[in-house]
Amino acid sequence: MIASGEDFLLAVEGVVKTFAVRQPLVERLRLRPRLHAVAVDGVSLAVRKGETLGLVGESGSGKTTLARSILRLIEPDSGSIHFDGRDITHAKRSELQSVRRRMQIVFQDPYSSLNPRLRVGAAVVEPALVHGLVTKDGAKAHVEEMLGLVGLPASAADRYPRQLSGGQRQRVAIARALSVRPEVLIADEPVSALDVSIQAQILNLLGDLLEQLGLTMVFIAHQLSVVRHISDRVAIMYLGRIVEHGPTEQVFGDPQHPYTRALLAAAPRPDPSRRHTRAATRGDVPSPLHIPSGCRFRTRCAFAEERCSVDDPALAEVAPGQQAACHVLPFGRGATDASSPPVT
Amino acid sequence: MEAPSATEEAVLDGRSGEPLLSVRDLVTVFATAAGVVVAANGVSFDIGEGETMGLVGESGSGKSVTCRSILRLVPEPGEVIGGSVLFQGEDILSVSPRRLRGLRGSEISMIFQDPMSSLNPVYPIGDQISEPLRIHRRMGRREAREEAVGLLDRVGIPSPRERLDSYPHELSGGMRQRVMIAIAISCRPKLLLADEPTTALDVTIQDQILSLLLELQAENGMAILLVSHDLGVIAQTCDRVTVMYAGYVVEQTTTAELFARPRHPYTVALLEALPELAAERKDGRLVPIQGQPPDLAALPPGCPFAPRCELARATCSEVSMLTLEASLGHSTACPFSDEIGL
Numbered sequence: 001m002i003a004s005g006e007d008f009l010l011a012v013e014g015v016v017k018t019f020a021v022r023q024p025l026v027e028r029l030r031l032r033p034r035l036h037a038v039a040v041d042g043v044s045l046a047v048r049k050g051e052t053l054g055l056v057g058e059s060g061s062g063k064t065t066l067a068r069s070i071l072r073l074i075e076p077d078s079g080s081i082h083f084d085g086r087d088i089t090h091a092k093r094s095e096l097q098s099v100r101r102r103m104q105i106v107f108q109d110p111y112s113s114l115n116p117r118l119r120v121g122a123a124v125v126e127p128a129l130v131h132g133l134v135t136k137d138g139a140k141a142h143v144e145e146m147l148g149l150v151g152l153p154a155s156a157a158d159r160y161p162r163q164l165s166g167g168q169r170q171r172v173a174i175a176r177a178l179s180v181r182p183e184v185l186i187a188d189e190p191v192s193a194l195d196v197s198i199q200a201q202i203l204n205l206l207g208d209l210l211e212q213l214g215l216t217m218v219f220i221a222h223q224l225s226v227v228r229h230i231s232d233r234v235a236i237m238y239l240g241r242i243v244e245h246g247p248t249e250q251v252f253g254d255p256q257h258p259y260t261r262a263l264l265a266a267a268p269r270p271d272p273s274r275r276h277t278r279a280a281t282r283g284d285v286p287s288p289l290h291i292p293s294g295c296r297f298r299t300r301c302a303f304a305e306e307r308c309s310v311d312d313p314a315l316a317e318v319a320p321g322q323q324a325a326c327h328v329l330p331f332g333r334g335a336t337d338a339s340s341p342p343v344t
Numbered sequence: 345m346e347a348p349s350a351t352e353e354a355v356l357d358g359r360s361g362e363p364l365l366s367v368r369d370l371v372t373v374f375a376t377a378a379g380v381v382v383a384a385n386g387v388s389f390d391i392g393e394g395e396t397m398g399l400v401g402e403s404g405s406g407k408s409v410t411c412r413s414i415l416r417l418v419p420e421p422g423e424v425i426g427g428s429v430l431f432q433g434e435d436i437l438s439v440s441p442r443r444l445r446g447l448r449g450s451e452i453s454m455i456f457q458d459p460m461s462s463l464n465p466v467y468p469i470g471d472q473i474s475e476p477l478r479i480h481r482r483m484g485r486r487e488a489r490e491e492a493v494g495l496l497d498r499v500g501i502p503s504p505r506e507r508l509d510s511y512p513h514e515l516s517g518g519m520r521q522r523v524m525i526a527i528a529i530s531c532r533p534k535l536l537l538a539d540e541p542t543t544a545l546d547v548t549i550q551d552q553i554l555s556l557l558l559e560l561q562a563e564n565g566m567a568i569l570l571v572s573h574d575l576g577v578i579a580q581t582c583d584r585v586t587v588m589y590a591g592y593v594v595e596q597t598t599t600a601e602l603f604a605r606p607r608h609p610y611t612v613a614l615l616e617a618l619p620e621l622a623a624e625r626k627d628g629r630l631v632p633i634q635g636q637p638p639d640l641a642a643l644p645p646g647c648p649f650a651p652r653c654e655l656a657r658a659t660c661s662e663v664s665m666l667t668l669e670a671s672l673g674h675s676t677a678c679p680f681s682d683e684i685g686l
Contacts, residue, residue: 058546165636166403195402195573197652200617200632207629222547225619229630266551268576270618272599276580279555281548284516300548 008082009216010047010070010184015040015079017065021289037288039065040076041240047184052210052217054231054248056224056263060285061237063220067186070218071103072096083184101131104177108189110169114161120147120172121157128179146175149212151205167198171205178209185209186218191226203230224267228252236260239288239296242315246322256324258301295327303328362433363390364567365414365535368670371426372406372413378641383409383422385591388670391535396561396568398582398599400575402614404640405588411539411571415448431535450480453528457540459520463512469496469523470508473530480531495526499556518549522556529560536561539571554581575618579603587611590638590648592665597674607676607686609656610649647678655684 018036040062047053057063069076072088080089088099104127107113114123121143128134134142144154150171161169170190177185187206191199207230210217221227227234227248234251236244236259244257255261265280281300286292295313298304308327315323318330372384384406391397401407413424414436429436431452436444448454456462464472473495474488483491489508496504499522512520521541528536538557542550558581561568572578578585578599585602587595587610595608606612615621616631625631635652644651646661653660657680668677678686 058548167636195637196575196614197402197617197633198637200619200622200630201634203619204630204632223619224547229619229622229628262548266548268547268550268554268574268580270575270579270603270615270620272579272603274580276551276554276558279548279552281552284518284549285546 007049008046009049009084010218011082012046012066012070013044013080013082015043015066015069015076015081017062017069017074017076035289038240038291039288040069041291042079043237043240043242044079045235045242045245047216047218049183049216050214051232052219052230054227054234055218055220055237056222056227056234057237058222058285060239060288062240063237064188066237067105067188067218067220071100071105071186073105097131101133101180102182103184103186104180104182105186105188106170106173106177106190109193110166110173111161111193113173114169114176116161118161119157120152120159120161120164123161123172124157124175124179126179127176131180133180142179146179149178149209150175165198166194167201170194170202174202174205174209178213181213182215184216184218186220188220189222190219192221192223199226206230224252224263236263239286239291241296241325243297243326244322244324245315246319250319250322254319254322256318256322256330257297257326258303258329259297260324261329262300262302295325364393364395364432365391365569366430366670367410367414367427368430369427369666370410370413370424370429372409372418372422372424374422376421376641381640382591383640384413386666387427387586387588387591387593388668389586389593389596390670390672391567391569393534394561394565394567395584396570396582398578398585399569399571399588400573400578400585401588402573402637404590404637406591407571407573407588408539410588411454411537411569414537414569415452415454416444417454446480449476449527449533450531451533452535452537453531453533454537454539455521455524455528455541457543459517459524459544460512462524463520465512468509468511469515473508473523473527476527476530491530492526495530496523498560499523499526499529500552501526517545518552521545521549521553525553525556525560529564529566532564533566535567535569537569537571540573541570542577543573550577557581575615576620587614590640590643592648592677593668594649594665594677595675596668596670601674605674605686607674607681608649608678609653609681609684609686612686613652613654655680 017040018038021035021037043066055063068074070081080087083099124146125139125143128142143157147154147156152171191202194202209215219230231248234248235242238259244251244260255264262280283300286299292299294309294311298308305328313325313327315325318324324330368388370384370387374381374383387410399407399410409418412418414429418424424437470489470492473492477483477488477491492508493504496507501507501519501522542553545553570582582599584598586593589610595611606615613633617633619630622628622630633652638648644661646663650656650660663679665677668675
């Protein structure tokens, strides 16, 4: 997936991350093999400088684990992570510190990601002080600048998080991330906990900041409309794999993986002329402890054929820049099937 | 008010006399340290038999409190202090505790956002589905168990007989919600109160659960009150919609009307803020609602939306929010909607 020579700021290659599951004592005494939940199962992707990559998936798809591996908040079992040409997969603490100054994360829940006992000003300047970017004397000016950047008044510096609304807290979390002047921002469901009216404020703010600061962003969300709005490219994840990947409008406009189609069909649209009809998928997402053989989506797929339970499809180019991992759909056989789920 | 449109006539025609549920001037308050907060303030709406009414609003709008007030399930320190909730002509707010038990889970049932916390973790799900059957439909143990198998099968749980002995923690979120729905429909209620039933679920599972609810409605003819923050969910499932803001009803009409011709500035702004609609604008920018969500302990006089309203005027502080009447037409709490072209 990673073409050499292009200007990729961030590249992930074959990353695998599993988590051992704690088993009851009885099972351990019987010396049963430990079960492993496969969170990320061989993911490769690359992000160009200045672009926004949207990472879409439902719970258990591995999107958050992947994001944390990129930041090296967790170490992957195998595979590699390159940042600005450097392999940081096994970087040591001191090395990581400089990497982390350049890569920052904003979490979903601004209620739990801010220290309730730290005033906003202290929270915003803390990372910059740690990284030695500002001195104590310059702290006040730095806080003012950062708060201004996210559209908060300088007076907010003296407030505690509990005195702020959810939207204001998310602005503080963004100001704190920007405080060390990063090049990459990883936003993990940054608007999922917010009301629609406030969500739009934060999305516009992120859009403005990307432009103003030339940031590169990995934007994780489960809401397709939000991802579509902000991303240049998207990667759709299912049970630890990227199943489709490409330019946003292409993937949403002409989805080539049955899962992408199902997601689009299932997403509620604010359009009363399209009444809810039958469900786009059947069944539950399988457990990451027991990933189906062959194609992992086959158990819920309307197009599954016999070979789908045997051959694990790899990502393959289906259109310029667009890749999908499906045996059936991209070659047109399923696409004309009358029983195909509705496509937006 | 304008003459009812074709869709409204259709709604009118489908009704025989009295509505199934008639909520009038409901007032629910919470006594907090910061003072008395009015969570639902003069809420009125009707639900006809077999109808789906959507109750939509953002956090703190009072939609869940309104829903819970119907079955007198408002948690402490909340209290319903005014209004009436007529169910088939009987005021639920004043019935005896015994009669209330007879109504709950039998004629009116409820499903919640988080099925993990509404199912009892220490009993197998078979027992939990059997319970209302044995109480309300006076079935014996074995008969109730057989009925439970049928119900689990109906809500789409694979191998239902084996599942009877499963505990809630052994099921996925979507399966737990299916179990909750099985319990809710076990006594064939006339009204189902669904408080954000799919908010905790993934989008493909939400889609499955909404399909299931609509199928069951078509089979049993039950009415549904669907509480949701998601305008997409409301648009695709409800016949009529009640929009709430800061405890007040601000607009009420058919779903088609609401999305085609919203008549309250809040509804207009809420629709404008959706990313789906930004795609249709030339610059692709979202149009957020300015300012912060309302502080229920310190609401301004008059219209609570005025501080965030782009069309606000000085007299907005004198608007009475309690004049909006439940009707089958299109009602808006904004007295200036005609003047501002809404």
